[in-house]
Amino acid sequence: MKNSIDIVLPVYNESKKLEKRFMRLYDFLSKNIEQDWVITIAENGSNDNTLQISKSLQEKYKRCRVISIDEPGKGQALKNAWLSSSSDIYGYMDSDLSTDIEILPKFINKIVNENYDIVIASRLIKGSKVIGRSLKREIISRTYSKIFRTILSVNFYDAQCGFKFAKKEAILKVIDDCKDKEWFFDTEILYKAEKNNLSICEVPVTWIDDSDSSVNLISTIINDLIGLVRLRFGK
Numbered sequence: 001m002k003n004s005i006d007i008v009l010p011v012y013n014e015s016k017k018l019e020k021r022f023m024r025l026y027d028f029l030s031k032n033i034e035q036d037w038v039i040t041i042a043e044n045g046s047n048d049n050t051l052q053i054s055k056s057l058q059e060k061y062k063r064c065r066v067i068s069i070d071e072p073g074k075g076q077a078l079k080n081a082w083l084s085s086s087s088d089i090y091g092y093m094d095s096d097l098s099t100d101i102e103i104l105p106k107f108i109n110k111i112v113n114e115n116y117d118i119v120i121a122s123r124l125i126k127g128s129k130v131i132g133r134s135l136k137r138e139i140i141s142r143t144y145s146k147i148f149r150t151i152l153s154v155n156f157y158d159a160q161c162g163f164k165f166a167k168k169e170a171i172l173k174v175i176d177d178c179k180d181k182e183w184f185f186d187t188e189i190l191y192k193a194e195k196n197n198l199s200i201c202e203v204p205v206t207w208i209d210d211s212d213s214s215v216n217l218i219s220t221i222i223n224d225l226i227g228l229v230r231l232r233f234g235k
């Protein structure tokens, strides 16, 4: 079916809240999205029973697909999920649903009717609303934005918000060239998309922070900086 959508939920040790959040999303999609859609739960490396819960959701709901891979990292999970998808539009959202999912129809419209290649959620542009985020994360996020915009000369502001959608062809054009398997994957794919003249639309969103984070800030910052240098020098 044309314009079918694959919504990937990357999950890592989410056993406590996964089912409830999955149901909220499933319900929302059933009521608000007219295109064909599937939710892909992309698990890797969890050491709780996230995978078992995911599989039971897959058995219960025909519009749920589960993939599980050995290699860890959110970027790797997204890559595997998209490369194994048969949908026309690929996307993902953080499974804590921090980005208000009410914005999703607008994202799909930007791709289907306004013909954008990629649509990304932003917490850093006018019109966005961020609730409950720690000052530390806010400062890191804004500083990182300034740094990568300077080093990479790109036009987008929020590379890291976990809510992005794109045409399948756009993703396929750049994904093989993306090396990072973890958190820097988002910046890398957007950078490569912009360099390949794909159109990116940044949409302000409402973000309600979930302080339960799997990000190791120090190692992620170091990896991000190494990644920026790698991209700047053309690798």
Ligand SMILES: Nc1nc2c(ncn2[C@@H]2O[C@H](COP(=O)(O)OP(=O)(O)O)[C@@H](O)[C@H]2O)c(=O)[nH]1
Binding pocket: 009, 010, 011, 012, 013, 014, 042, 043, 044, 045, 072, 073, 074, 077, 093, 094, 095, 096, 098, 162, 210, 212, 213, 214, 215
């Ligand atoms: N598949 C997969 N998902 C991950 C991994 N690490 C984090 N995630 C998921 O990525 C999403 C964002 O993680 P989160 O901890 O909320 O990040 P934060 O909001 O930036 O602090 C959540 O859905 C996590 O379960 C990983 O190694 N593999």
Ligand SMILES: [Mg+2]
Binding pocket: 094, 096, 098, 210, 212, 213
């Ligand atoms: Mg989160």
